[in-house]
Amino acid sequence: MAGPTRIYPSKPAKVYLFGTCLVDLLYPEAGLAGIQLLEREGIEVLFPQAQTCCGQPAYTSGYHDEARAVAAAQLDLFPEDWPIVVPSGSCGGMMRTHYPALFKDTPLQARANDVAERVWELTDFLLNVCRIQLYDLGEPATVAMHTSCSARREMGVAAVGPALLGQLKNVTVKEQARAEECCGFGGTFAVRHPEISGAMVNEKVAALVDTGARQFVTTDCGCLMNIAGHAEKSLQPLSGQHILSFLWERTGGKGGTSA
Amino acid sequence: MSQSPHQIDVREFHPRAQAAINNPQIRRNFRKAMDGLISKRKLAFEEWDLESLRTLGANVRLKALSRLPELLVQLEQQLVANGIQVHWANDGDEACHIVQAICARRQAKRVIKGKSMVSEEMELNHYLEQHGIEALESDLGEYIVQLAEETPSHIIMPAIHKNTDEISELMHDKTGTERSHDVEYLTASARQQLREKFMKADVGVSGVNFAVAETGTLCLVENEGNGRLTTTVPSCHIAVTGIEKVVANLEDVAPLLALLTRSATGQHITTYFNMISSPRRPDELDGPEEVHLVLVDNGRATVYQDDELLDTLRCIRCGACMNHCPVYARVGGHAYGTTYPGPIGKILMPHLLGLEETRHLPTASSLCGACGEVCPVRIPIPDLLVRLRQESVDGDHLHPARVRGHGSKRSKLEAMAWRGWRWMHTSGNRYRLGTRLATRLRALQPRQLGAWTRYRSAPRLARRSLHELVREHQNQQGGPQS
Numbered sequence: 230m231a232g233p234t235r236i237y238p239s240k241p242a243k244v245y246l247f248g249t250c251l252v253d254l255l256y257p258e259a260g261l262a263g264i265q266l267l268e269r270e271g272i273e274v275l276f277p278q279a280q281t282c283c284g285q286p287a288y289t290s291g292y293h294d295e296a297r298a299v300a301a302a303q304l305d306l307f308p309e310d311w312p313i314v315v316p317s318g319s320c321g322g323m324m325r326t327h328y329p330a331l332f333k334d335t336p337l338q339a340r341a342n343d344v345a346e347r348v349w350e351l352t353d354f355l356l357n358v359c360r361i362q363l364y365d366l367g368e369p370a371t372v373a374m375h376t377s378c379s380a381r382r383e384m385g386v387a388a389v390g391p392a393l394l395g396q397l398k399n400v401t402v403k404e405q406a407r408a409e410e411c412c413g414f415g416g417t418f419a420v421r422h423p424e425i426s427g428a429m430v431n432e433k434v435a436a437l438v439d440t441g442a443r444q445f446v447t448t449d450c451g452c453l454m455n456i457a458g459h460a461e462k463s464l465q466p467l468s469g470q471h472i473l474s475f476l477w478e479r480t481g482g483k484g485g486t487s488a
Numbered sequence: 489m490s491q492s493p494h495q496i497d498v499r500e501f502h503p504r505a506q507a508a509i510n511n512p513q514i515r516r517n518f519r520k521a522m523d524g525l526i527s528k529r530k531l532a533f534e535e536w537d538l539e540s541l542r543t544l545g546a547n548v549r550l551k552a553l554s555r556l557p558e559l560l561v562q563l564e565q566q567l568v569a570n571g572i573q574v575h576w577a578n579d580g581d582e583a584c585h586i587v588q589a590i591c592a593r594r595q596a597k598r599v600i601k602g603k604s605m606v607s608e609e610m611e612l613n614h615y616l617e618q619h620g621i622e623a624l625e626s627d628l629g630e631y632i633v634q635l636a637e638e639t640p641s642h643i644i645m646p647a648i649h650k651n652t653d654e655i656s657e658l659m660h661d662k663t664g665t666e667r668s669h670d671v672e673y674l675t676a677s678a679r680q681q682l683r684e685k686f687m688k689a690d691v692g693v694s695g696v697n698f699a700v701a702e703t704g705t706l707c708l709v710e711n712e713g714n715g716r717l718t719t720t721v722p723s724c725h726i727a728v729t730g731i732e733k734v735v736a737n738l739e740d741v742a743p744l745l746a747l748l749t750r751s752a753t754g755q756h757i758t759t760y761f762n763m764i765s766s767p768r769r770p771d772e773l774d775g776p777e778e779v780h781l782v783l784v785d786n787g788r789a790t791v792y793q794d795d796e797l798l799d800t801l802r803c804i805r806c807g808a809c810m811n812h813c814p815v816y817a818r819v820g821g822h823a824y825g826t827t828y829p830g831p832i833g834k835i836l837m838p839h840l841l842g843l844e845e846t847r848h849l850p851t852a853s854s855l856c857g858a859c860g861e862v863c864p865v866r867i868p869i870p871d872l873l874v875r876l877r878q879e880s881v882d883g884d885h886l887h888p889a890r891v892r893g894h895g896s897k898r899s900k901l902e903a904m905a906w907r908g909w910r911w912m913h914t915s916g917n918r919y920r921l922g923t924r925l926a927t928r929l930r931a932l933q934p935r936q937l938g939a940w941t942r943y944r945s946a947p948r949l950a951r952r953s954l955h956e957l958v959r960e961h962q963n964q965q966g967g968p969q970s
Binding site for chain 1: 502505506509814815818819851852853854855856857858860861871874877878879880881883884885886887897903906907909910912913914915916917919920923926927938939940941942943944945946947948949950952953954955956957958959961962
């Protein structure tokens with residue numbers, strides 16, 4: 230659930246980036262795009278090389294001892310008081326909303342609360358803290374947006390993706406039917422209940438294809454590998470991209486001129 | 489003979505879910521019904537400050553639960569003072585026995601029932617039939633389900649899994665009603681048959697939506713008037729309810745009622761709202777001679793002992809969580825195999841049946857949070873699902889599990905896998921080495937990844953990890969910054 234309205238800080242000189250394990254191994258270009266977008270806004274990005282995973286996979290599977298151990302290993306990585314930005318609503322939600330409960334009544338409670346307080350979803354940070362202005366350099370394109378459930382409900386940033394895409398003058402954004410419905414990823418849910426997850430992603434791909442867009446962007450790599458993976462497997466004309474990669478490419482990143 | 493839920497093996501969730509997913513009729517019926525309910529709810533709250541109202545509803549329920557033992561004592565005193573007899577039941581069987589004993593004393597052979605999920609939980613119809621007492625459901629949806637010898641597939645709309653054609657066919661087979669697509673005609677026909685039963689019934693059994701401690705009032709929300717008839721026409725009315733349904737004052741009912749009807753069916757108010765405060769008084773012309781309330785525990789007192797699980801008991805049974813659940817919309821209510829399906833069922837049934845029997849329910853969720861977002865009393869359903877997953881595998885030594893059947897899903901292999909995962913991810917060096925290896929060996933990555941690739945292609949490992957890309961990027965920018 231989205232918590233109380235957060236007060237956005239003024240733009241800091243530096244931020245920490247927590248890259249998340251899915252971005253790290255499957256979509257590193259999205260993480261790099263996030264870094265480059267932040268740097269273009271004049272922010273120095275600190276990337277602690279000792280970071281691994283937020284602990285969510287074990288947490289949602291019920292293995293809280295394991296989740297706590299892995300999460301604890303991340304708590305030391307952000308010693309200075311800079312904001313921590315995360316290119317994912319899901320991992321951001323884990324750190325922001327679940328760390329306090331996970332470390333409640335432990336010696337790490339204060340540090341976990343401090344980290345949680347500083348966590349921001351990266352696109353939210355770009356829009357509402359950096360107040361980014363995007364100059365679209367790309368060819369006319371049509372995309373559909375899929376906001377992850379955690380970005381929508383845990384981080385409360387459902388309006389951010391459409392607002393950023395709305396700044397791109399050559400991009401037409403299509404709204405899918407039942408936009409608020411889950412794509413069926415849910416971490417281990419996808420393999421514990423494959424038939425239910427499969428039915429969900431099947432309808433999600435259909436809803437996205439029905440928009441007429443041939444590509445979609447999303448805030449989260451879980452949704453991305455689920456939706457794009459099903460579209461590929463079922464030979465649907467739909468490809469996906471992390472929203473950060475898309476924004477960077479359209480505004481002067483790979484293959485374009487710098488804005 | 490109605491089907492006893494005891495005949496359903498809750499553990500067989502997967503085959504039932506699979507069958508429902510492969511049944512286009514079931515998929516269509518649920519999708520259509522849920523889409524309608526979602527938009528009706530949205531419309532009903534349009535001119536309200538929903539978030540404030542939800543907070544108010546949550547607070548009313550929390551306040552009542554914080555004083556539950558005291559309020560139950562007060563409720564009993566007030567009810568008795570009003571002439572209503574109060575019975576306490578530890579579990580469903582005991583509650584069934586209490587109802588049956590009242591029927592036996594009154595030599596009652598025919599029971600008419602208003603809608604009551606607690607009576608489903610008790611398996612009351614089955615019990616009464618075994619004791620030679622006819623129990624007839626009078627709520628239209630429950631009546632259809634009973635004709636079909638099924639159990640409800642939704643807590644508010646028990647026959648939502650059937651479309652008009654299926655209902656017409658069923659009524660034709662079981663009652664000789666002419667086949668028709670006309671809902672009005674079918675409803676009128678059912679009503680005609682039920683009216684006769686009401687006149688002949690010896691006892692009426694109903695549920696309770698709110699029991700008010702201060703005044704000793706039993707509140708009953710309904711749309712068909714069958715609740716009014718059930719509680720007034722027969723000479724004896726027996727209400728059954730869970731012990732958590734008590735609220736302190738009459739003022740507490742207003743926000744809960746406003747939330748309940750809008751969340752459930754998108755109605756600003758139901759057609760009937762009954763407030764029952766006594767049996768027939770000497771100067772009154774109608775109403776039952778005897779009114780009873782059976783307060784059923786059935787595991788609730790144990791849930792009450794735990795500060796986190798306690799939130800489960802806030803529920804006012806509106807069904808909004810299932811209406812908005814993407815899993816429920818795909819598999820329907822029967823797949824769960826439990827009295828309460830959907831998200832509320834997943835967090836409540838483990839307490840009623842134990843975690844061993846219900847082991848597949850807490851995991852059958854993508855934790856999308858739609859249920860928690862719409863819950864009118866702000867039950868943190870996703871958090872409770874995670875808690876039950878933890879209990880299922882005894883996964884947290886800081887918070888020892890306490891739900892019956894905890895640890896029954898723990899497998900040595902899985903526990904070992906998570907220990908390995910922990911070993912890899914608690915050290916930045918091990919992780920970097922491991923991921924460096926994995927990305928270098930990406931050509932060897934398997935194309936098939938078990939259940940994942942049944943519906944999706946396998947995600948491909950990147951050539952280089954973000955850790956490596958960042959190093960390179962920082963070198964280009966002139967030296968590492970961290």
